[in-house]
Amino acid sequence: MESLSKYNHQFNGYGIVNRQSLLDHITVQLAPRAADELFYGEDQDIDSEALVILNICYERLKSILQKNKKLMDVVVGKLVEKKSLTKQEFFNLVELHGSVEAPPPNILDIRLAKCLQLQNLMTHNVEATLQ
Numbered sequence: 001m002e003s004l005s006k007y008n009h010q011f012n013g014y015g016i017v018n019r020q021s022l023l024d025h026i027t028v029q030l031a032p033r034a035a036d037e038l039f040y041g042e043d044q045d046i047d048s049e050a051l052v053i054l055n056i057c058y059e060r061l062k063s064i065l066q067k068n069k070k071l072m073d074v075v076v077g078k079l080v081e082k083k084s085l086t087k088q089e090f091f092n093l094v095e096l097h098g099s100v101e102a103p104p105p106n107i108l109d110i111r112l113a114k115c116l117q118l119q120n121l122m123t124h125n126v127e128a129t130l131q
Helices: 002-010 019-040 044-067 069-082 087-097 107-130
Strands: none
Touching (some): 044 069, 069 087
């Protein structure tokens, strides 16, 4: 209960967070963003690029969920029946009912591929000039 004592100012007499305390909390959380904007100006390009990335991730997630609707239904059914699943049980259900795609390449894999391309290009250029 001691850990909650620091939040007492946010609760009204009924133990419920009130609207103003939530607004105050959100305001405090936005302070660093507002300070950046005041000192460095608005970064509309960053905001719009972040929005593009969020939309891409959101659409990818919707696609994954749509492709795995049957899996979700089966997992929910098993959880209702058994209350829990082991890791292996879950993987078995994914194998039987899921639609799993390979994840997109990560930045390190892309960088490694580009480095190898550059090395090959440089090696071929050196060989061509030696001949």
